[in-house]
Amino acid sequence: MALAAELFAVWLFGFSALISIINPLGGALVFHGMTRWLTEAERARLARAIAINSFIVLIVALFVGVRVLGFFGISLEALRLAGGLAVAVAGWRMLNEETDEARQQRDARAPAALDTAPLDRMAFFPLTLPLTTGPGTIAACIALAAERRAAELGDILVSVTAALLIALAVGLSVWVAYANAAALARRLGPTGMLIAAKLAAFLLLCIGAQIMLTGATDALRPIFAAR
Known part of the structure; x- marks a missing residue:
C-alpha cells in the first residue's frame, strides 16, 4: 500500500x-491549423504517430538523461536549479502572455510549406519535435529523473514504473487532444483556451519553483550539516 x-x-x-509544459490543448490547436488540409482519418493517423513518438522521446529522456549529465560532469543539484528555473521562467512567460490573434494566425500559417510533405515525415518533425516534446520537455524529464535516487528494490520499481506510466499518460493525452483537435477548437472557443492556458502556466510556475x-x-x- 505504501509503495502504491x-x-x-x-x-x-x-x-x-x-x-x-507540453500543453496538449494548446498544441492541439496548432496541430489543427497545420493539418486542416488533411482528412479526419489522416489527422487521426498522424495524431497516433505523434503520440507514439512523444512516448519514445519521454522514455529516452527519463531513463538516459541523467547518465548523459554524468558523462558531462553536471551535478544533480545544478540540473535541478537550472531545469527548475527554465520551467519557472516558461510558466511565468505563459502566465503573462498577452492574447494575440494575429500571432496565432501567423503561427498556423508558418508551416504552410509542409502541406505537400509526407505524413510520416511530418509526424516526427516538426509535430513531435519541437511542437510537442521540445527542449523544455526534455529538460524537465531529466530534472524529474534526477529527483529520485534508487537505493532499494522498492525505490527502483517505483521509479521505473512511474517513468513508464508518466510517459504513457502523456502520450495518451497528446493522442486524445490531437485526434480531437477540430472538435476541441470548436467547443472550447477563445475564452476556454485562454483559461486552460493560464491554469497550466500557473501550475508550471509552481512546479518550477518546487524543483528549484x-x-x-x-x-x-x-x-548546514558541517556546522
Whole structure:
C-alpha cells in the first residue's frame, strides 16, 4: 500500500509537470491549423504517430538523461536549479502572455510549406519535435529523473514504473487532444483556451519553483550539516 501511494505521488507530480509544459490543448490547436488540409482519418493517423513518438522521446529522456549529465560532469543539484528555473521562467512567460490573434494566425500559417510533405515525415518533425516534446520537455524529464535516487528494490520499481506510466499518460493525452483537435477548437472557443492556458502556466510556475527548492535544499544540506 505504501509503495502504491508513493507510486501515485511520483506519477502525479511527473505527469503534472510534463503535461503543463507540453500543453496538449494548446498544441492541439496548432496541430489543427497545420493539418486542416488533411482528412479526419489522416489527422487521426498522424495524431497516433505523434503520440507514439512523444512516448519514445519521454522514455529516452527519463531513463538516459541523467547518465548523459554524468558523462558531462553536471551535478544533480545544478540540473535541478537550472531545469527548475527554465520551467519557472516558461510558466511565468505563459502566465503573462498577452492574447494575440494575429500571432496565432501567423503561427498556423508558418508551416504552410509542409502541406505537400509526407505524413510520416511530418509526424516526427516538426509535430513531435519541437511542437510537442521540445527542449523544455526534455529538460524537465531529466530534472524529474534526477529527483529520485534508487537505493532499494522498492525505490527502483517505483521509479521505473512511474517513468513508464508518466510517459504513457502523456502520450495518451497528446493522442486524445490531437485526434480531437477540430472538435476541441470548436467547443472550447477563445475564452476556454485562454483559461486552460493560464491554469497550466500557473501550475508550471509552481512546479518550477518546487524543483528549484529541491535543488537548493540538496546543495545547502552539506553546508548546514558541517556546522
